Amino acid sequence: MQPLRSGSCWRAVLARARRAVLLAGSRWASDGPGNAQDPPAGAGELPGELDRFGGVSVRLNALDHLDPAAFKRALQAAVQKWRSEGRVAVWLHIPILQSRFIAPAASLGFCFHHAESDASTLTLWLGEGPSRLPGYATHQVGVAGAVFDENTRKILVVQDRNKLKNMWKFPGGLSEPGEDIGDTAVREVFEETGIKSEFRSLLSIRQQHTNPGAFGKSDMYFICRLQPYSFTINFCQQECLRCEWMDLSDLVKTENTTPITSRVARLLLYGYREGFDKIDLTMEELPAVYTGLFYKLYHKELPDNYKTVTGMC
Numbered sequence: 001m002q003p004l005r006s007g008s009c010w011r012a013v014l015a016r017a018r019r020a021v022l023l024a025g026s027r028w029a030s031d032g033p034g035n036a037q038d039p040p041a042g043a044g045e046l047p048g049e050l051d052r053f054g055g056v057s058v059r060l061n062a063l064d065h066l067d068p069a070a071f072k073r074a075l076q077a078a079v080q081k082w083r084s085e086g087r088v089a090v091w092l093h094i095p096i097l098q099s100r101f102i103a104p105a106a107s108l109g110f111c112f113h114h115a116e117s118d119a120s121t122l123t124l125w126l127g128e129g130p131s132r133l134p135g136y137a138t139h140q141v142g143v144a145g146a147v148f149d150e151n152t153r154k155i156l157v158v159q160d161r162n163k164l165k166n167m168w169k170f171p172g173g174l175s176e177p178g179e180d181i182g183d184t185a186v187r188e189v190f191e192e193t194g195i196k197s198e199f200r201s202l203l204s205i206r207q208q209h210t211n212p213g214a215f216g217k218s219d220m221y222f223i224c225r226l227q228p229y230s231f232t233i234n235f236c237q238q239e240c241l242r243c244e245w246m247d248l249s250d251l252v253k254t255e256n257t258t259p260i261t262s263r264v265a266r267l268l269l270y271g272y273r274e275g276f277d278k279i280d281l282t283m284e285e286l287p288a289v290y291t292g293l294f295y296k297l298y299h300k301e302l303p304d305n306y307k308t309v310t311g312m313c
């Protein structure tokens with residue numbers, strides 16, 4: 001983000017708002033220390049930044065002594081100014097301890113965009129037509145590990161303790177922020193069963209909407225193929241009722257399982273018989289062009305000569 005030009009900064013906006021209020025015979029209300037006619041404490045430190053889409057981002061830090069009514073007047077004046085300058089949106093980042101500013105902002109038309117554990121972000125669209133601001137997170141990510149031992153043709157399965165029906169499924173759980181899919185599968189399998197394993201490939205992706213377990217958001221459920229390197233089960237008593245190494249052919253046949261587990265068991269059987277390259281989406285790490293970061297790309301195996309080919313042969 002770039003800093004706002006000096007004429008547009010919060011300090012000037014607040015100063016103008018204060019002058020307007022004082023000229024109208026009003027006073028700054030203040031529940032903090034200091035004279036009632038003083039400018040809001042800390043108000044001059046409010047930073048406003050212009051983003052590359054033409055929106056303004058405001059971080060409300062160090063506003064301990066600012067009164068909500070005074071804040072509302074200042075924000076109203078600022079919004080009016082930003083609107084006249086053609087800004088498209090305002091992003092208001094409010095630390096949880098400053099939450100008393102949420103209601104005044106909402107009364108000016110701001111809505112929640114998202115909240116984290118220690119702060120919320122509100123937005124106001126100023127541009128023409130309906131808001132083009134992107135929404136926040138729409139999905140949760142769950143990952144399961146299909147841990148298949150090729151030597152014994154056995155697959156690791158569990159039954160959930162907290163489900164009404166006790167069906168066989170692959171161990172798994174929710175991804176942590178910043179965690180790779182394969183790492184989630186390996187971690188969850190170990191936490192739930194005590195089995196150590198290595199990531200081999202991604203086998204399947206399920207997308208489901210309005211999932212009750214995802215607080216009404218959508219759910220992405222990834223199933224990975226894992227190779228075990230320990231075999232003694234020591235399962236989590238809080239989450240699992242049963243855990244065992246089951247013959248893959250028995251998992252294919254059983255009715256006591258979920259449709260997705262049954263389908264992936266058949267996929268594994270096919271891969272075991274015909275070659276895992278038929279079913280595996282393998283992973284490769286590649287550099288991101290814009291950020292300099294790295295990401296994981298999953299697709300069917302691409303032969304090396306196709307990775308470097310420059311045109312149609």
Ligand SMILES: NC(=O)C1=CN([C@@H]2O[C@H](COP(=O)(O)OP(=O)(O)OC[C@H]3O[C@@H](n4cnc5c(N)ncnc54)[C@H](O)[C@@H]3O)[C@@H](O)[C@H]2O)C=CC1
Nearest residue numbers: 141142143162169170172173174219220221239258260261
């Ligand atoms: N078809 C299948 O085979 C199934 C797939 N899934 C998928 O697995 C993923 C989630 O896996 P999980 O094993 O559920 O996650 P997880 O392994 O991360 O465990 C969630 C933990 O949170 C606890 N928990 C959940 N809600 C709670 C609440 N309201 N209060 C207290 N504790 C609570 C549970 O008891 C459990 O210990 C999702 O993507 C879901 O769609 C889940 C169940 C079956």
Ligand SMILES: [Mg+2]
Nearest residue numbers: 171172173239
């Ligand atoms: Mg789980």
